[in-house]
Amino acid sequence: MARKFTVSPTKLRTFHQCPTKYKLEYIERLGRFYRKPRAGFSFGASLHNVLEQFHTQGGPEAVTVEALTETLASKWQSQGYRDAEQEQAYKAEAVKILAAYHARAVEVPIEEAPVTLYSEKTLNAPLSPEIVLSGRVDRVDQHPDMSLEIVDYKSGREVVEPEHVAGALAMSIYQALLKHHHPEQRVFATIIALRTGSQASHEQTPEEREWLLADCLETAETLRNKDWDGVLPVLNDHCPDCDYLPHCERYWKRQRRMEGYVDES
Known part of the structure; x- marks a missing residue:
C-alpha cells in the first residue's frame, strides 16, 4: 500500500513562510547540515x-x-x-x-480541576484518500463538563489574547483534529504564556473548521505535486532568522558572479 502524504502545522507554516525553506527542509532534507x-x-x-x-x-x-x-x-x-x-x-x-x-x-x-487526557500526543485525520493531516499537541485536558481543552505552552511570550489563539495555525489544526476524534464533545484551545501566566482561549466554529481543512487540503495538494526544481531562493522577511540563510547567500553570490557583478565582500 502506498504511503499517504502527511502534512503538519510545521510543514504548512514553513511553506507559507518560504517555499525554498520547505524544499531544503523536507524535499532535500538538509536540516542536519544547517539547523x-x-x-x-x-x-x-x-x-x-x-x-x-x-x-x-x-x-x-x-x-x-x-x-x-x-x-x-x-x-x-x-x-x-x-x-x-x-x-x-x-x-x-x-x-x-x-x-x-x-x-x-x-x-x-x-472539583473544578480537569483531568489530563493526552500529553505530547500525535493526532491524525484524513484530508483525502491520499493525504493525512497530523499534529502533536502539548496537552489535552478533559473538564468536569466533558469539554476538551487543548493546552499549548509558550515560553517566550508574555501576553496572550484570544485573537492570538484564533490566528495560530497550529492551534486551529489541533482543534480540528481533536474534534475529528471526539465529535460529540466541546473542543477549545488555550495558549499559556509561561513567563507571566497570561492565557487566552478560542473555540473554533464549524465554519472555521471547514474552511481550515479545505485550505490545508489545497496546500497539501500543492506540496505533493509541486515542481520543486523550479523553486529558487528569494529574499523575504524570514531570512534573518533562518538557519538556511548561508545556503541561500551562496546561491545569490553565484548568481551575481554569473551575471557579471564583482563581489567586493
Missing part, C-alpha cells in the same frame, strides 16, 4: 518536558514544587546557550516559572 541549536528552543523544550511529567503524574496534588525543580535538573537541555552565565540565567528563570505555575495549579479547586 543549529538555540537557547530559546532548549529553554522551551526543557519546560515542556517538565510540565508533561507534572501533568501525567497527577499535577499539584501529587507533585511538589521541589519535585518540579528536581525534574527540571534531569530534563534540562544545555544546547544553544552563549555561555555558562547565560545558561544559568535561563535555568533560574525556569525555576521561577515552574514555581509560579505550580502555585496557580494549586489554586484550582479539586
Whole structure:
C-alpha cells in the first residue's frame, strides 16, 4: 500500500513562510547540515518536558514544587546557550516559572480541576484518500463538563489574547483534529504564556473548521505535486532568522558572479 502524504502545522507554516525553506527542509532534507541549536528552543523544550511529567503524574496534588525543580535538573537541555552565565540565567528563570505555575495549579479547586487526557500526543485525520493531516499537541485536558481543552505552552511570550489563539495555525489544526476524534464533545484551545501566566482561549466554529481543512487540503495538494526544481531562493522577511540563510547567500553570490557583478565582500 502506498504511503499517504502527511502534512503538519510545521510543514504548512514553513511553506507559507518560504517555499525554498520547505524544499531544503523536507524535499532535500538538509536540516542536519544547517539547523543549529538555540537557547530559546532548549529553554522551551526543557519546560515542556517538565510540565508533561507534572501533568501525567497527577499535577499539584501529587507533585511538589521541589519535585518540579528536581525534574527540571534531569530534563534540562544545555544546547544553544552563549555561555555558562547565560545558561544559568535561563535555568533560574525556569525555576521561577515552574514555581509560579505550580502555585496557580494549586489554586484550582479539586472539583473544578480537569483531568489530563493526552500529553505530547500525535493526532491524525484524513484530508483525502491520499493525504493525512497530523499534529502533536502539548496537552489535552478533559473538564468536569466533558469539554476538551487543548493546552499549548509558550515560553517566550508574555501576553496572550484570544485573537492570538484564533490566528495560530497550529492551534486551529489541533482543534480540528481533536474534534475529528471526539465529535460529540466541546473542543477549545488555550495558549499559556509561561513567563507571566497570561492565557487566552478560542473555540473554533464549524465554519472555521471547514474552511481550515479545505485550505490545508489545497496546500497539501500543492506540496505533493509541486515542481520543486523550479523553486529558487528569494529574499523575504524570514531570512534573518533562518538557519538556511548561508545556503541561500551562496546561491545569490553565484548568481551575481554569473551575471557579471564583482563581489567586493
